Amino acid sequence: MEKNISEDRIRIIQVKSEIAAGTRGASLGIDALKIASLDLNSDYFTRFDEEEVETVNEILFDGFEHPHAKFIDGVYTMESRVSEMVKKVLDEDNFPLVLAGDHSTAAGTIMGIKNHYKNKRLGVIWIDAHADLHTPYTTPSGNMHGMPLAMVGSLDNMDCRINNPKKETVELWEKIKNIGFKGPKIDLSDIVFISARDLEEPEQFLLNKYSIKNFTTDEVRKLGAKEVAKQALDRLDNCDIIYVSFDVDSMDSEISVGTGTPVKNGLTAEEAKILNCELVKSPKLVGWEMVEVNPTLDTENKMAETAFEILEETTNSMLG
Numbered sequence: 001m002e003k004n005i006s007e008d009r010i011r012i013i014q015v016k017s018e019i020a021a022g023t024r025g026a027s028l029g030i031d032a033l034k035i036a037s038l039d040l041n042s043d044y045f046t047r048f049d050e051e052e053v054e055t056v057n058e059i060l061f062d063g064f065e066h067p068h069a070k071f072i073d074g075v076y077t078m079e080s081r082v083s084e085m086v087k088k089v090l091d092e093d094n095f096p097l098v099l100a101g102d103h104s105t106a107a108g109t110i111m112g113i114k115n116h117y118k119n120k121r122l123g124v125i126w127i128d129a130h131a132d133l134h135t136p137y138t139t140p141s142g143n144m145h146g147m148p149l150a151m152v153g154s155l156d157n158m159d160c161r162i163n164n165p166k167k168e169t170v171e172l173w174e175k176i177k178n179i180g181f182k183g184p185k186i187d188l189s190d191i192v193f194i195s196a197r198d199l200e201e202p203e204q205f206l207l208n209k210y211s212i213k214n215f216t217t218d219e220v221r222k223l224g225a226k227e228v229a230k231q232a233l234d235r236l237d238n239c240d241i242i243y244v245s246f247d248v249d250s251m252d253s254e255i256s257v258g259t260g261t262p263v264k265n266g267l268t269a270e271e272a273k274i275l276n277c278e279l280v281k282s283p284k285l286v287g288w289e290m291v292e293v294n295p296t297l298d299t300e301n302k303m304a305e306t307a308f309e310i311l312e313e314t315t316n317s318m319l320g
């Protein structure tokens, strides 16, 4: 078993990038979490060593050249940097706890994990309103935070093609899929979604094609968050290691106001907390991530305060 996470092994990796989101402001999410910790009188951010990945957010001022994969050149840089940082932290025998802006960089986290654990089978638990399985060929928006799982699954999803990205876009997309090493980092059937409820048809097609399980909000409510966490881990029984990605928009749009793409019928904050706290008890856990807090869309930092409480309890839960 992999896990024995002690307080001194946790490295908070900050990725204040927002270039892959469609709405501005997610790069401020990490600072909003820190403000929340102060307002809630928590010593959380004094407890762990931090790392920070340098961003390229200034490219936002230039406008985008790739309509079906906006700022893909910057996204390629970010995925590479995150991947290297996560690998470095794991190489040093520490635990990557990633706090990021837009969700695209979770692909970098997965690339870094797989680059360290080359021969291990990685299971991914994706708690999110969205499936983030688009490609430049299928995206409705061109926003690359809708694409991280396709990046690490090395997918194009040509069966569902609706866009015709230009040559330069495709070249960069190929480079992204091959960061770290050539080809897929995960098996698509080793993904479990929780509360994914705003999927486009090309994504639903992939869920069916690879028999990917999505625990709906209804199932979480009926079975209870603890039971769903158990069943999610059971489904990944054949995986050697587990990574959990928590997008705050998995929570209901009444709670997750301060995020770029809120969706109705989501989790309660309590359900999200229990799910994360249970999942991170797995001895196979090798990484955890929280994304998409956007204080510019919020009132009185509510989103960050809710997210911070989940962050703190989840971290305490992984320490055992």
Ligand SMILES: NC(=[NH2+])NCCC[C@H](N)C(=O)O
Binding pocket: 102, 103, 104, 130, 132, 134, 139, 140, 141, 142, 143, 145, 146, 147, 198, 200, 247, 249, 260, 261, 292
């Ligand atoms: N990580 C996120 N918030 N993703 C939202 C994606 C929304 C939509 N599916 C799109 O591709 O534009």
Ligand SMILES: [Mn+2]
Binding pocket: 103, 128, 129, 130, 132, 145, 247
């Ligand atoms: Mn997401």
